Amino acid sequence: MTLLIDRFSTLAPRYDVVLSDVWGVIHNGVAAFPPACDALAQFRKAGGTVILITNAPRPHEAVIRQIDRLQVPRDAYDDIVSSGDVTRGVIAQRPGQSVFHLGPERDHAIFEGFDLRFADVETADYVVCSGLFNDDTETPDDYRQMLAVMRQRNLFMVCGNPDVVVERGDDLVYCAGAIADLYKSMGGEVLYAGKPYKPIYDLSLAKAEAVRKRPTEKSRVLAIGDSVRTDFTGALRQGLDCLFVTAGIHAAELGGRDVPDEEAVKTVFMETGAAPKALTHRLAW
Numbered sequence: 001m002t003l004l005i006d007r008f009s010t011l012a013p014r015y016d017v018v019l020s021d022v023w024g025v026i027h028n029g030v031a032a033f034p035p036a037c038d039a040l041a042q043f044r045k046a047g048g049t050v051i052l053i054t055n056a057p058r059p060h061e062a063v064i065r066q067i068d069r070l071q072v073p074r075d076a077y078d079d080i081v082s083s084g085d086v087t088r089g090v091i092a093q094r095p096g097q098s099v100f101h102l103g104p105e106r107d108h109a110i111f112e113g114f115d116l117r118f119a120d121v122e123t124a125d126y127v128v129c130s131g132l133f134n135d136d137t138e139t140p141d142d143y144r145q146m147l148a149v150m151r152q153r154n155l156f157m158v159c160g161n162p163d164v165v166v167e168r169g170d171d172l173v174y175c176a177g178a179i180a181d182l183y184k185s186m187g188g189e190v191l192y193a194g195k196p197y198k199p200i201y202d203l204s205l206a207k208a209e210a211v212r213k214r215p216t217e218k219s220r221v222l223a224i225g226d227s228v229r230t231d232f233t234g235a236l237r238q239g240l241d242c243l244f245v246t247a248g249i250h251a252a253e254l255g256g257r258d259v260p261d262e263e264a265v266k267t268v269f270m271e272t273g274a275a276p277k278a279l280t281h282r283l284a285w
Contacts, residue, residue, distance in 0.1 A: 004280070020225070023055075026067075032067070052077045056161065060081060060082045121149050129160060147186055155188070158191050159191065162177040163177045177229075180192065228269065242276040
Protein backbone atom coordinates (compact mmCIF):
# COMPACT_ATOMS: atom_id res chain seq x y z
CA MET A 1 0.00 0.00 0.00
CA THR A 2 1.12 3.56 -0.67
CA LEU A 3 2.60 5.27 2.37
CA LEU A 4 -0.13 6.77 4.57
CA ILE A 5 1.06 9.82 6.52
CA ASP A 6 -0.56 11.96 9.19
CA ARG A 7 1.86 14.88 8.90
CA PHE A 8 3.23 16.58 5.81
CA SER A 9 6.32 17.49 7.84
CA THR A 10 7.57 13.91 7.48
CA LEU A 11 7.58 14.19 3.67
CA ALA A 12 8.33 17.88 3.13
CA PRO A 13 12.17 17.84 3.43
CA ARG A 14 12.39 15.83 0.20
CA TYR A 15 10.99 18.72 -1.86
CA ASP A 16 11.76 22.33 -2.77
CA VAL A 17 8.52 23.16 -4.60
CA VAL A 18 4.91 22.23 -3.95
CA LEU A 19 2.21 22.56 -6.60
CA SER A 20 -0.92 22.41 -4.47
CA ASP A 21 -4.49 22.05 -5.60
CA VAL A 22 -6.84 24.59 -4.04
CA TRP A 23 -10.47 23.43 -3.90
CA GLY A 24 -10.57 20.22 -1.84
CA VAL A 25 -7.12 20.68 -0.33
CA ILE A 26 -7.02 24.14 1.27
CA HIS A 27 -10.75 24.97 1.18
CA ASN A 28 -14.09 23.36 0.33
CA GLY A 29 -15.72 26.30 -1.42
CA VAL A 30 -17.25 27.51 1.85
CA ALA A 31 -14.33 27.90 4.26
CA ALA A 32 -10.57 27.42 4.42
CA PHE A 33 -8.96 24.39 6.05
CA PRO A 34 -6.64 26.01 8.63
CA PRO A 35 -4.37 22.95 9.13
CA ALA A 36 -3.77 22.71 5.38
CA CYS A 37 -3.01 26.42 5.08
CA ASP A 38 -0.63 26.13 8.04
CA ALA A 39 1.13 23.15 6.44
CA LEU A 40 1.88 25.15 3.31
CA ALA A 41 2.97 28.16 5.36
CA GLN A 42 5.34 25.97 7.40
CA PHE A 43 6.79 24.51 4.20
CA ARG A 44 7.49 28.04 2.97
CA LYS A 45 9.07 29.03 6.28
CA ALA A 46 11.48 26.11 5.84
CA GLY A 47 12.57 27.51 2.46
CA GLY A 48 10.07 25.84 0.15
CA THR A 49 8.05 27.44 -2.62
CA VAL A 50 4.30 26.92 -2.96
CA ILE A 51 2.45 27.51 -6.20
CA LEU A 52 -1.30 26.99 -5.99
CA ILE A 53 -2.48 25.29 -9.18
CA THR A 54 -6.20 25.33 -9.75
CA ASN A 55 -8.73 24.46 -12.41
CA ALA A 56 -10.74 27.57 -11.52
CA PRO A 57 -11.96 29.08 -14.82
CA ARG A 58 -10.98 32.60 -13.77
CA PRO A 59 -7.74 34.62 -13.88
CA HIS A 60 -5.49 34.03 -10.90
CA GLU A 61 -6.21 37.55 -9.58
CA ALA A 62 -9.89 36.58 -9.21
CA VAL A 63 -8.90 33.35 -7.46
CA ILE A 64 -6.83 35.33 -4.96
CA ARG A 65 -9.83 37.52 -4.18
CA GLN A 66 -11.98 34.41 -3.68
CA ILE A 67 -9.61 32.63 -1.32
CA ASP A 68 -9.05 35.88 0.58
CA ARG A 69 -12.78 35.85 1.31
CA LEU A 70 -12.51 32.24 2.48
CA GLN A 71 -9.68 33.34 4.81
CA VAL A 72 -6.85 31.47 3.14
CA PRO A 73 -3.81 33.39 4.44
CA ARG A 74 -1.40 34.93 1.95
CA ASP A 75 1.57 33.31 3.71
CA ALA A 76 0.31 29.88 2.57
CA TYR A 77 1.49 30.42 -1.01
CA ASP A 78 3.92 32.30 -3.26
CA ASP A 79 1.81 32.50 -6.42
CA ILE A 80 -1.23 31.03 -8.17
CA VAL A 81 -1.79 29.58 -11.64
CA SER A 82 -5.34 28.93 -12.83
CA SER A 83 -6.85 27.18 -15.81
CA GLY A 84 -8.42 30.58 -16.43
CA ASP A 85 -4.92 31.91 -17.11
CA VAL A 86 -4.40 29.19 -19.73
CA THR A 87 -7.85 29.82 -21.21
CA ARG A 88 -7.04 33.51 -21.61
CA GLY A 89 -3.98 32.49 -23.59
CA VAL A 90 -6.21 30.56 -26.00
CA ILE A 91 -8.63 33.50 -26.32
CA ALA A 92 -5.71 35.79 -27.12
CA GLN A 93 -4.81 33.53 -30.06
CA ARG A 94 -8.28 34.01 -31.64
CA PRO A 95 -8.58 37.76 -32.24
CA GLY A 96 -11.65 38.90 -34.14
CA GLN A 97 -13.62 35.72 -33.46
CA SER A 98 -16.95 35.74 -31.65
CA VAL A 99 -17.41 33.55 -28.57
CA PHE A 100 -20.29 31.81 -26.85
CA HIS A 101 -19.75 31.67 -23.10
CA LEU A 102 -21.21 28.54 -21.54
CA GLY A 103 -21.02 29.18 -17.83
CA PRO A 104 -22.14 31.42 -14.97
CA GLU A 105 -21.81 35.19 -14.97
CA ARG A 106 -19.35 35.03 -12.06
CA ASP A 107 -16.72 33.62 -14.47
CA HIS A 108 -16.91 36.57 -16.83
CA ALA A 109 -13.56 37.91 -15.56
CA ILE A 110 -11.92 35.39 -17.87
CA PHE A 111 -12.76 37.72 -20.78
CA GLU A 112 -11.67 41.01 -19.20
CA GLY A 113 -9.26 43.03 -21.28
CA PHE A 114 -10.12 41.38 -24.58
CA ASP A 115 -11.83 43.18 -27.45
CA LEU A 116 -14.19 40.42 -28.49
CA ARG A 117 -17.82 39.93 -29.44
CA PHE A 118 -20.17 37.59 -27.61
CA ALA A 119 -22.66 35.59 -29.65
CA ASP A 120 -25.24 32.87 -29.16
CA VAL A 121 -24.56 29.21 -29.83
CA GLU A 122 -26.12 29.41 -33.30
CA THR A 123 -23.71 32.11 -34.57
CA ALA A 124 -20.53 32.04 -32.43
CA ASP A 125 -17.15 31.08 -33.87
CA TYR A 126 -16.15 29.04 -30.82
CA VAL A 127 -17.17 28.22 -27.23
CA VAL A 128 -15.56 28.90 -23.88
CA CYS A 129 -17.08 26.59 -21.26
CA SER A 130 -16.41 27.62 -17.68
CA GLY A 131 -19.19 25.59 -16.05
CA LEU A 132 -22.92 25.11 -15.92
CA PHE A 133 -25.21 28.14 -15.97
CA ASN A 134 -26.68 26.96 -12.64
CA ASP A 135 -24.64 24.25 -10.94
CA ASP A 136 -27.02 24.17 -7.97
CA THR A 137 -29.85 22.63 -10.01
CA GLU A 138 -28.53 21.49 -13.41
CA THR A 139 -26.67 18.40 -14.63
CA PRO A 140 -24.74 17.82 -17.87
CA ASP A 141 -27.76 16.03 -19.35
CA ASP A 142 -29.61 19.36 -19.35
CA TYR A 143 -27.17 20.53 -22.04
CA ARG A 144 -27.52 17.72 -24.58
CA GLN A 145 -29.67 19.75 -26.97
CA MET A 146 -27.31 22.74 -26.83
CA LEU A 147 -24.29 20.49 -27.35
CA ALA A 148 -26.01 18.86 -30.33
CA VAL A 149 -26.29 22.30 -31.96
CA MET A 150 -22.62 22.95 -31.25
CA ARG A 151 -21.65 19.57 -32.68
CA GLN A 152 -23.72 20.16 -35.81
CA ARG A 153 -21.80 23.41 -36.33
CA ASN A 154 -18.43 21.76 -35.50
CA LEU A 155 -17.69 24.39 -32.86
CA PHE A 156 -14.36 24.25 -31.05
CA MET A 157 -14.69 24.33 -27.24
CA VAL A 158 -12.16 25.58 -24.70
CA CYS A 159 -12.86 23.91 -21.36
CA GLY A 160 -11.85 26.43 -18.72
CA ASN A 161 -12.16 23.94 -15.85
CA PRO A 162 -11.43 20.26 -16.57
CA ASP A 163 -12.79 19.18 -13.16
CA VAL A 164 -15.91 17.02 -13.44
CA VAL A 165 -17.08 17.70 -9.88
CA VAL A 166 -15.88 19.65 -6.84
CA GLU A 167 -16.95 19.80 -3.24
CA ARG A 168 -19.08 22.72 -2.14
CA GLY A 169 -19.38 22.26 1.57
CA ASP A 170 -20.59 18.66 1.94
CA ASP A 171 -22.08 18.49 -1.57
CA LEU A 172 -20.58 17.64 -4.96
CA VAL A 173 -21.41 19.98 -7.85
CA TYR A 174 -20.74 19.55 -11.57
CA CYS A 175 -18.01 21.57 -13.31
CA ALA A 176 -17.12 22.45 -16.89
CA GLY A 177 -15.22 19.19 -17.33
CA ALA A 178 -18.48 17.27 -17.15
CA ILE A 179 -19.93 19.35 -20.01
CA ALA A 180 -16.71 19.09 -22.03
CA ASP A 181 -16.53 15.32 -21.59
CA LEU A 182 -20.10 14.96 -22.83
CA TYR A 183 -19.37 17.18 -25.84
CA LYS A 184 -16.21 15.22 -26.62
CA SER A 185 -18.17 11.94 -26.41
CA MET A 186 -20.48 13.39 -29.07
CA GLY A 187 -17.49 13.96 -31.35
CA GLY A 188 -16.84 17.61 -30.47
CA GLU A 189 -13.36 19.18 -30.43
CA VAL A 190 -12.27 20.19 -26.92
CA LEU A 191 -9.14 21.82 -25.52
CA TYR A 192 -8.84 21.29 -21.76
CA ALA A 193 -7.05 24.30 -20.27
CA GLY A 194 -6.15 22.99 -16.81
CA LYS A 195 -4.98 19.89 -15.00
CA PRO A 196 -4.04 17.19 -15.98
CA TYR A 197 -2.74 18.79 -19.17
CA LYS A 198 0.79 20.09 -19.74
CA PRO A 199 0.29 23.86 -20.30
CA ILE A 200 -0.81 24.61 -16.74
CA TYR A 201 2.16 22.70 -15.32
CA ASP A 202 4.62 24.50 -17.60
CA LEU A 203 3.25 27.84 -16.41
CA SER A 204 3.31 26.74 -12.75
CA LEU A 205 6.91 25.54 -12.89
CA ALA A 206 7.91 28.77 -14.64
CA LYS A 207 6.35 30.76 -11.79
CA ALA A 208 8.17 28.61 -9.23
CA GLU A 209 11.43 29.27 -11.04
CA ALA A 210 10.71 33.02 -11.01
CA VAL A 211 10.11 32.92 -7.25
CA ARG A 212 13.20 30.85 -6.52
CA LYS A 213 15.31 32.56 -9.21
CA ARG A 214 16.62 29.18 -10.31
CA PRO A 215 15.22 26.02 -11.93
CA THR A 216 14.10 23.08 -9.82
CA GLU A 217 14.59 19.44 -10.66
CA LYS A 218 11.27 17.64 -11.08
CA SER A 219 12.40 15.10 -8.47
CA ARG A 220 12.20 17.98 -5.96
CA VAL A 221 8.66 19.01 -6.94
CA LEU A 222 5.60 17.59 -5.17
CA ALA A 223 2.02 17.86 -6.43
CA ILE A 224 -0.74 17.80 -3.80
CA GLY A 225 -4.36 17.14 -4.70
CA ASP A 226 -7.57 15.19 -4.16
CA SER A 227 -8.57 14.21 -7.71
CA VAL A 228 -7.33 11.13 -9.55
CA ARG A 229 -8.44 12.52 -12.90
CA THR A 230 -6.74 15.91 -12.58
CA ASP A 231 -4.21 16.11 -9.73
CA PHE A 232 -2.77 12.61 -9.70
CA THR A 233 -2.94 12.02 -13.45
CA GLY A 234 -1.39 15.42 -14.12
CA ALA A 235 1.48 14.73 -11.72
CA LEU A 236 2.00 11.29 -13.26
CA ARG A 237 2.15 12.69 -16.79
CA GLN A 238 4.63 15.38 -15.77
CA GLY A 239 6.91 13.02 -13.85
CA LEU A 240 6.10 14.54 -10.45
CA ASP A 241 5.53 12.87 -7.09
CA CYS A 242 2.02 13.26 -5.68
CA LEU A 243 0.66 13.50 -2.14
CA PHE A 244 -2.98 12.48 -2.45
CA VAL A 245 -5.60 13.88 -0.06
CA THR A 246 -8.18 11.15 0.60
CA ALA A 247 -10.89 13.25 2.30
CA GLY A 248 -11.69 15.13 -0.90
CA ILE A 249 -13.92 14.25 -3.84
CA HIS A 250 -13.00 10.54 -3.71
CA ALA A 251 -13.78 10.17 0.01
CA ALA A 252 -16.83 7.94 -0.52
CA GLU A 253 -14.95 5.67 -2.96
CA LEU A 254 -12.02 5.37 -0.56
CA GLY A 255 -14.11 4.20 2.37
CA GLY A 256 -15.13 7.49 3.98
CA ARG A 257 -13.54 10.69 5.21
CA ASP A 258 -11.48 9.03 7.92
CA VAL A 259 -8.78 6.36 7.38
CA PRO A 260 -9.02 5.10 3.76
CA ASP A 261 -9.71 1.46 2.99
CA GLU A 262 -6.66 -0.28 1.49
CA GLU A 263 -8.60 -2.27 -1.10
CA ALA A 264 -10.61 0.78 -2.08
CA VAL A 265 -7.40 2.72 -2.64
CA LYS A 266 -6.07 -0.02 -4.92
CA THR A 267 -9.31 0.01 -6.91
CA VAL A 268 -9.38 3.79 -7.36
CA PHE A 269 -5.81 3.92 -8.68
CA MET A 270 -5.94 0.66 -10.63
CA GLU A 271 -6.83 2.25 -13.96
CA THR A 272 -3.85 4.61 -13.78
CA GLY A 273 -1.38 1.76 -13.40
CA ALA A 274 0.47 3.75 -10.74
CA ALA A 275 0.13 5.00 -7.19
CA PRO A 276 0.83 8.32 -5.45
CA LYS A 277 3.99 8.83 -3.41
CA ALA A 278 1.88 9.08 -0.27
CA LEU A 279 -1.66 9.44 1.01
CA THR A 280 -2.95 11.72 3.74
CA HIS A 281 -6.42 12.13 5.20
CA ARG A 282 -6.19 15.91 5.12
CA LEU A 283 -3.15 18.10 4.64
CA ALA A 284 -1.60 19.06 8.00
CA TRP A 285 1.92 19.88 9.13
